Amino acid sequence: MSATTDQQAALRIASGRKPFVEPLRLGERLKEIRLANQWTLEDVSQRTGLARSTLSKIENDQISPTFTAVQKLINGLGIDLPQLLTPPRVQPRTMGRRDLTRQGEGQRHPTPTYEHELLSCELAQKRMIPFKTIVRARSFDEFSEWVRHDGEEFLMVLEGEVRLYTEFYEPLQLSRGDSIYFDSDMGHALVSLGDDDAVVLSVCTPGDSA
Amino acid sequence: MSATTDQQAALRIASGRKPFVEPLRLGERLKEIRLANQWTLEDVSQRTGLARSTLSKIENDQISPTFTAVQKLINGLGIDLPQLLTPPRVQPRTMGRRDLTRQGEGQRHPTPTYEHELLSCELAQKRMIPFKTIVRARSFDEFSEWVRHDGEEFLMVLEGEVRLYTEFYEPLQLSRGDSIYFDSDMGHALVSLGDDDAVVLSVCTPGDSA
DNA sequence: AAACTCTGTTTCCTATAGTGAACCCATTCA
DNA sequence: TGAATGGGTTCACTATAGGAAACAGAGTTT
Numbered sequence: 037m038s039a040t041t042d043q044q045a046a047l048r049i050a051s052g053r054k055p056f057v058e059p060l061r062l063g064e065r066l067k068e069i070r071l072a073n074q075w076t077l078e079d080v081s082q083r084t085g086l087a088r089s090t091l092s093k094i095e096n097d098q099i100s101p102t103f104t105a106v107q108k109l110i111n112g113l114g115i116d117l118p119q120l121l122t123p124p125r126v127q128p129r130t131m132g133r134r135d136l137t138r139q140g141e142g143q144r145h146p147t148p149t150y151e152h153e154l155l156s157c158e159l160a161q162k163r164m165i166p167f168k169t170i171v172r173a174r175s176f177d178e179f180s181e182w183v184r185h186d187g188e189e190f191l192m193v194l195e196g197e198v199r200l201y202t203e204f205y206e207p208l209q210l211s212r213g214d215s216i217y218f219d220s221d222m223g224h225a226l227v228s229l230g231d232d233d234a235v236v237l238s239v240c241t242p243g244d245s246a
Numbered sequence: 247m248s249a250t251t252d253q254q255a256a257l258r259i260a261s262g263r264k265p266f267v268e269p270l271r272l273g274e275r276l277k278e279i280r281l282a283n284q285w286t287l288e289d290v291s292q293r294t295g296l297a298r299s300t301l302s303k304i305e306n307d308q309i310s311p312t313f314t315a316v317q318k319l320i321n322g323l324g325i326d327l328p329q330l331l332t333p334p335r336v337q338p339r340t341m342g343r344r345d346l347t348r349q350g351e352g353q354r355h356p357t358p359t360y361e362h363e364l365l366s367c368e369l370a371q372k373r374m375i376p377f378k379t380i381v382r383a384r385s386f387d388e389f390s391e392w393v394r395h396d397g398e399e400f401l402m403v404l405e406g407e408v409r410l411y412t413e414f415y416e417p418l419q420l421s422r423g424d425s426i427y428f429d430s431d432m433g434h435a436l437v438s439l440g441d442d443d444a445v446v447l448s449v450c451t452p453g454d455s456a
Numbered sequence: 457a458a459a460c461t462c463t464g465t466t467t468c469c470t471a472t473a474g475t476g477a478a479c480c481c482a483t484t485c486a
Numbered sequence: 487t488g489a490a491t492g493g494g495t496t497c498a499c500t501a502t503a504g505g506a507a508a509c510a511g512a513g514t515t516t
Contacts, residue, residue, distance in 0.1 A: 062313065076462080076463065077465095078463080087504060088464080089464095089465080089466080089504080089506080089507090090503075090504050090505070091464095092464060093465090093466095093503085093504085099502075099504080100312045100313045100314040100503080101312070101503075101504090102310050102312050102313070102473075102503060102504080103272065103310045103312070103316060105503080105504080132412070132413065132414040132415075132429055132432035134412065134426065134427070134429075134432075135426065136418065136425075136426045137425045137426065137427075138423075138424050139422065139423030139424050140423065155400075155402075155425045156400065156425065156426070162398060162427060163397070164374055164400050164451060166425065166427065187373070188372060188373050188374060190365075190374055190376045190449060192365075192376075192447060194404075202342075202344065203342065204342040204344075205344060208346065210346075211349065213349030213350065214347070214348050214349050215346075215365045215366065216345065216346045216366070217344070217345045217347075217365070217366035217369055217376065218342075218343060218345070219342055219343050219344070222342035222344075237402060237447065239376070239400055241373045241374060286493065286494085287493080287494065287495095288493080296475095297474060297475045298475095298495095299477095299494095299495080299496080300473075300475070302494060303473085303496095305494095306495085309473055309474080310473080311473075311474095312473060312502085315473080315474080
């Protein structure tokens with residue numbers, strides 16, 4: 037299946053979704069934001085370049101702003117469009133979950149080349165997966181194939197020195213404190229350079245599946 | 247400027263999210279969706295109640311649609327507004343982006359209580375925001391208010407010893423190598439316990455904006 | 457209390473968004 | 487081949503959004 041077709045399929049599916057869009061009290065919302073910041077209509081006028089009168093009419097739902105006007109609003113107020121549309125956000129989330137992992141207390145997953153220690157594994161449903169890795173491998177040959185997984189990865193060297201092989205770049209030498217961010221569906225592999233095993237901290241995003 | 251605002255600003259910069267919405271080829275986007283679904287202008291006209299001519303002009307950026315028109319669009323096409331604005335991830339993955347940051351070479355953002363060093367800030371549009379922080383604060387009193395931002399945060403102590411205050415839990419003492427994962431819209435604040443400033447590595451998810 | 461100042465609203469006027477009809481250009485059909 | 491259909495664009499007109507200025511109301515100052 038071609039990329040184009042894939043994308044078209046995605047679009048079709050996407051547009052098939054039926055979101056009930058209610059009133060969208062945009063004027064009301066704007067007023068909320070304005071008052072929350074203690075801005076006067078004049079202030080907002082200065083920031084956005086829209087006339088005081090126009091703003092008043094928008095707030096009172098007397099006119100339906102043009103899209104360019106909306107852009108001036110989000111630019112001038114420094115807010116995101118979703119922010120302007122999203123009603124006050126009733127539940128500010130604040131779940132306040134927390135998951136502590138003491139040094140060395142993570143969940144260990146040994147492999148021939150790496151020894152992973154999963155951190156914060158009490159917590160389900162998280163948007164990042166942190167783990168510490170002891171790099172055992174000393175040569176690229178020890179990997180039968182590229183390590184590869186959906187998403188993005190951040191990596192920092194905690195101890196020792198490593199060489200990072202990646203599919204599309206020259207190998208890179210990383211010392212303690214160096215860090216790198218990359219798309220982890222690009223093949224990658226780490227080897228330790230010093231006598232002792234190197235230790236790196238990685239944080240991955242979970243696979244997309246979206 | 248409060249600590250909260252500081253960090254939020256830093257996060258905005260770091261996430262590579264364009265602070266302001268520029269061209270916003272809305273017309274182009276609409277056409278994409280229409281063609282992907284193999285709809286004619288007439289079809290879309292039926293669905294949305296907008297005139298065929300109007301749709302044509304919108305697609306060719308000859309007019310800036312009124313907000314009510316945009317609503318008719320998203321209702322009629324059954325799509326979300328963000329969908330209409332966000333070009334669909336055109337990358338079929340495997341972009342193979344990469345961003346190296348050598349020890350101490352990040353982008354510094356000092357505040358009274360913390361000194362942030364943003365890592366991997368070359369890369370825009372990423373799903374994690376890594377930064378190293380030197381914790382200057384020695385007492386909880388130095389914070390005017392909770393640090394708080396949408397999303398989740400992972401944190402590991404690299405050097406020194408810190409106490410983590412959180413809104414819903416008792417303060418927690420963290421030593422080198424300890425790590426914690428938490429919902430960062432729960433208020434939080436770090437203070438250094440030793441004589442020297444402590445150093446921690448943090449990775450945040452970008453704010454929701456959904 | 458009058459004059460001033462700062463707010464938000466309302467009044468006009470013009471610029472432009474939205475509409476139906478006419479138009480153009482392909483493709484299909486007789 | 488010419489007629490007919492169905493796609494998108496352009497035109498001429500009407501409806502409406504945006505702006506400048508006038509207005510109105512609530513404090514302040516004199």
